[in-house]
Amino acid sequence: MExxxxxxxxxxxxxxxxxxxxxxxxxxxxxxxxxKGMLPGLQPxxxxxxxxxxxxxxxxxxxxxxxxxxxxxxVPVLSSALxxxxxxxxxxxxxxxxxxxPEILSLxxxxxxxxxxxxxxxxxxxxxxxxxxxxxNEARLLAAPEVIKRLYLNKNxxxxxxxxxxxxxxxxxxxxxxxxxxxxxxAIQTELIPEATEQPQHSDLLFAETxxxxxxxxxxxxxxxxxxxxxxxxxxxxxxxxxxxMLMTITEKIRRATLGSxxxxxxxxxxxxxxxxxAAAKSPLMREPDAAxxxxxxxxxxxxxxxxxxxxxxxxSYRIKTALVINPRTPxxxxxxxxxxxxxxxxxxxxxxxxxxxxxxxxxxxxxxRKKR
Numbered sequence: 001m002e003x004x005x006x007x008x009x010x011x012x013x014x015x016x017x018x019x020x021x022x023x024x025x026x027x028x029x030x031x032x033x034x035x036k037g038m039l040p041g042l043q044p045x046x047x048x049x050x051x052x053x054x055x056x057x058x059x060x061x062x063x064x065x066x067x068x069x070x071x072x073x074x075v076p077v078l079s080s081a082l083x084x085x086x087x088x089x090x091x092x093x094x095x096x097x098x099x100x101x102p103e104i105l106s107l108x109x110x111x112x113x114x115x116x117x118x119x120x121x122x123x124x125x126x127x128x129x130x131x132x133x134x135x136x137n138e139a140r141l142l143a144a145p146e147v148i149k150r151l152y153l154n155k156n157x158x159x160x161x162x163x164x165x166x167x168x169x170x171x172x173x174x175x176x177x178x179x180x181x182x183x184x185x186x187a188i189q190t191e192l193i194p195e196a197t198e199q200p201q202h203s204d205l206l207f208a209e210t211x212x213x214x215x216x217x218x219x220x221x222x223x224x225x226x227x228x229x230x231x232x233x234x235x236x237x238x239x240x241x242x243x244x245x246m247l248m249t250i251t252e253k254i255r256r257a258t259l260g261s262x263x264x265x266x267x268x269x270x271x272x273x274x275x276x277x278x279a280a281a282k283s284p285l286m287r288e289p290d291a292a293x294x295x296x297x298x299x300x301x302x303x304x305x306x307x308x309x310x311x312x313x314x315x316x317s318y319r320i321k322t323a324l325v326i327n328p329r330t331p332x333x334x335x336x337x338x339x340x341x342x343x344x345x346x347x348x349x350x351x352x353x354x355x356x357x358x359x360x361x362x363x364x365x366x367x368x369x370r371k372k373r
Contacts, residue, residue, distance in 0.1 A: 006056040009089040016046040024053045035065040044080035052093045071097045082107040092118040116144045123150035131157035145174045159207035167193045180279035187250040210244045214261040221262035221290050232299050254279040262290045281307035288317045295323035309334035328357050336363045
């Protein structure tokens with residue numbers, strides 16, 4: 001019998017109870033009750049297969065009902081079905097609807113047909129307890145490094161667990177597709193990684209407390225103001241957040257830089273540790289308004305400005321181009337490449353400005369000369 005395509009993958013219904021097969025393939029009066037889980041006499045594993053199959057039914061009402069029934073299945077039924085080591089589509093369906101239940105998750109993680117995609121989805125949706133369970137199977141994580149990445153990027157996963165996973169990846173020479181993985185890998189090798197504990201550790205509590213404080217300034221990114229002497233000063237409303245961040249280790253700061261708020265990134269790009277500052281600049285959450293503030297700052301490390309200048313998505317912004325060219329801390333090799341992309345009015349201003357480097361003045365004059373030819 002040809003496999004049935006469901007939202008959870010290909011499903012083979014050839015090995016289940018013939019009555020269930022007929023309902024799936026032929027429909028009839030039993031179809032609506034079947035979508036509600038009412039097919040008497042079926043083994044739990046067959047009942048779950050029927051529900052998964054019916055999520056692909058052409059009748060939207062039947063499909064939606066089957067999905068709702070899947071979500072409401074009691075733990076004993078699910079446990080019995082998983083004890084039978086079902087096929088991958090069934091595992092994926094149970095994972096989607098019940099992946100946060102500790103008992104069910106534990107059974108899911110032991111399934112021989114647990115696909116990498118399903119495990120990645122579990123890691124994405126994991127709460128703290130689920131994250132701890134998923135992180136225990138090091139052999140499986142090493143075989144599916146993307147799961148380590150997904151757990152690291154999940155804010156619900158403990159900070160201490162994220163560090164253990166990162167150390168595991170570095171120890172086994174894995175390359176994770178994390179934007180600041182180079183900086184993470186370098187930082188983790190300088191820190192002591194404690195063993196896993198049942199209760200959250202100090203780093204976990206600190207990470208969660210910082211998240212709560214950051215939420216108070218959610219949506220705000222302009223953390224500094226320039227005083228009369230041209231120096232950047234922290235705005236008072238961000239003092240608590242800054243003080244909290246300063247209690248963190250390098251790896252903790254890097255994870256906040258990667259996952260945290262715009263305000264946190266704007267604080268962390270100014271960190272005295274280059275790894276932290278560069279990781280903040282590389283954050284996948286960095287947006288044009290944030291990057292524009294960074295590009296105009298004269299307190300950030302030159303490597304931060306280099307990262308911004310090399311980000312093709314961000315550099316499309318005219319505001320960012322201008323800020324990088326004007327900022328004397330931007331490495332000349334990057335700033336000079338942006339001069340030809342500025343408007344003539346800005347280029348003429350740069351050619352005469354005393355607030356930019358002499359090299360940029362010269363580059364601006366040369367660009368004006370080229371345009372005259």
